[in-house]
Amino acid sequence: MDYLEENNRLRKQLTSENERAYGDVVVYLRLSHAEERQTEELLLEIIDHLLEIQKKGGSYLDLFGSNSERFCDELLANLPGENKSALFKFGLVLVSVSVVVCMSLFLSDFHWWSILIRISYLLVVVMLTFKVLKKLLFLPKMKSLIYSWLFFTVVIVCLVGIEFFIATV
Structure with missing residues (x-):
């Protein structure tokens, strides 16, 4: 069975x-630690229950309650973790680190410490981005947009500051 097509x-x-509410749950669960097949099976169960509730005139609130994030966390607490997200993050970091190293090799003032600073910054940004995305998911749209804008503004300002520091040292 192809879970994605069925979903x-x-x-x-x-x-x-x-x-819309189910879409938020889908993103939250797919960003979780759970193994992919378990996540997709769980999502199919959730959508089946949601469709049953909808046929009876109910809404997502009847299934998720008023706190969809807590609903998801309770479901995830019962699933064994596979570190799927850790593997994805590792791959993303590996590609990013490779790009930073290659870019640094082409700079005229090549210093190993500047590569280490950029890589460290990159690792922190990648990890924080995943955490922030999960936290922003269930906030009201306007609040989520404001917090996203603030987060990425801070990331860019820090990046500019780090590059300025590297250039002056």
């Missing part, structure tokens, strides 16, 4: 309100 087929049957 997408069933999602078309949800009301816009239920689909």
Whole structure:
């Protein structure tokens, strides 16, 4: 069974309100520590229950409650972790580190310490980005946009500051 196709087929049957709330749950669970197959099976169970509730005139609140994040965390607490997200993050960091090293090799003032500073910064940004994305997911849209903008502004300002520091040392 192709879980993604089935999930997408069933999602078309949800009301816009239920689909939006379910979409947030999908992103939150897919960013979690759970193994991919378990996550997709869980999502199919959730959408089946949600469709049943919807047929009876209910909404996502009847299933998720008023705190969708807590609902997801309770489900995840019962699943064994695979570190899927850790593996993805490692791959992302590996590619990013490679780019930083290659870029640094082409700079005229090549210093190992400058590479280490950039790599350390990159690691922190990647890890924080995943944490921030999960936290912002269930906030109201405007609040989420403001916090996202602030987070990425701080990231850019810090990057400029680090590059300025490296250039002056």
